[in-house]
Amino acid sequence: xxxxxxxxxxxxxxxxxxxxxxxxxxxxxxxxxxxxxxxxxxxxxxxxxxxxxxxxxxxxxxxxxxxxxxxxxxxxxxxxxxxxxxxxxxxxxxxxxxxxxxxxxxxxxxxxxxxxxxxxxxxxxxxxxxxxxxxxxxxxxxxxxxxxxxxxxxxxxxxxxxxxxxxxxxxxxxxxxxxxxxxxxxxxxxxxxxxxxxxxxxxxxxxxxxxxxxxxxxxxxxxxxxxxxxxxxxxxxxxxxxxx
Numbered sequence: 001x002x003x004x005x006x007x008x009x010x011x012x013x014x015x016x017x018x019x020x021x022x023x024x025x026x027x028x029x030x031x032x033x034x035x036x037x038x039x040x041x042x043x044x045x046x047x048x049x050x051x052x053x054x055x056x057x058x059x060x061x062x063x064x065x066x067x068x069x070x071x072x073x074x075x076x077x078x079x080x081x082x083x084x085x086x087x088x089x090x091x092x093x094x095x096x097x098x099x100x101x102x103x104x105x106x107x108x109x110x111x112x113x114x115x116x117x118x119x120x121x122x123x124x125x126x127x128x129x130x131x132x133x134x135x136x137x138x139x140x141x142x143x144x145x146x147x148x149x150x151x152x153x154x155x156x157x158x159x160x161x162x163x164x165x166x167x168x169x170x171x172x173x174x175x176x177x178x179x180x181x182x183x184x185x186x187x188x189x190x191x192x193x194x195x196x197x198x199x200x201x202x203x204x205x206x207x208x209x210x211x212x213x214x215x216x217x218x219x220x221x222x223x224x225x226x227x228x229x230x231x232x233x234x235x236x237x238x239x240x241x242x243x244x
Contacts, residue, residue, distance in 0.1 A: 008235065010035055016028055016066065125244060
């Protein structure tokens with residue numbers, strides 16, 4: 001079996017958000033439409049899974065379901081797709097969402113689950129996967145520590161951290177980098193060396209694979225791509241193929 005993964009921080013929650021006044025809802029609808037087209041096209045690949053960060057949930061202006069989220073859901077009808085996301089409170093403005101064709105994935109309630117992180121399994125495999133959008137590496141380390149017995153085989157998403165140097169400002173990220181290195185003990189970062197942030201050229205989006213003989217004898221990876229042709233967000237989408 002080959003599994004096609006895509007991860008992308010969409011930046012969508014900023015549209016129609018009172019903290020980002022220049023990003024109005026009409027512009028957001030146009031961006032959403034283009035992003036949805038890309039995601040739907042990717043989901044036509046066999047055994048495909050898409051992990052999206054910064055999907056809006058509630059509007060912090062009306063505190064109703066965000067217009068973009070309503071439109072987002074309409075593009076993924078329940079009879080065709082599985083959507084996994086976590087709602088933790090009535091004032092949640094964004095979340096990570098995992099999408100696949102119907103019943104290819106299912107929630108893993110034993111894993112790390114909040115509005116930023118989604119644990120899931122893949123039917124027909126023994127893979128335990130974590131979709132990530134942490135504020136920094138220390139936060140994710142703390143979350144994983146509480147769920148040590150279900151440490152994921154694969155982690156992918158926006159970690160807001162990485163093993164990179166930042167010229168002239170390295171003192172600002174050194175602790176975050178150290179925590180990222182601790183976080184990634186026992187993992188291979190298959191995006192190592194690739195910047196993933198469209199504006200700051202930072203290396204903060206990753207796909208991490210368990211680095212054990214047992215895992216790597218059974219699973220191979222291929223076609224790791226940071227798609228810098230797509231600039232609909234401040235992050236680039238990342239793709240990879242996992243072969244079992």
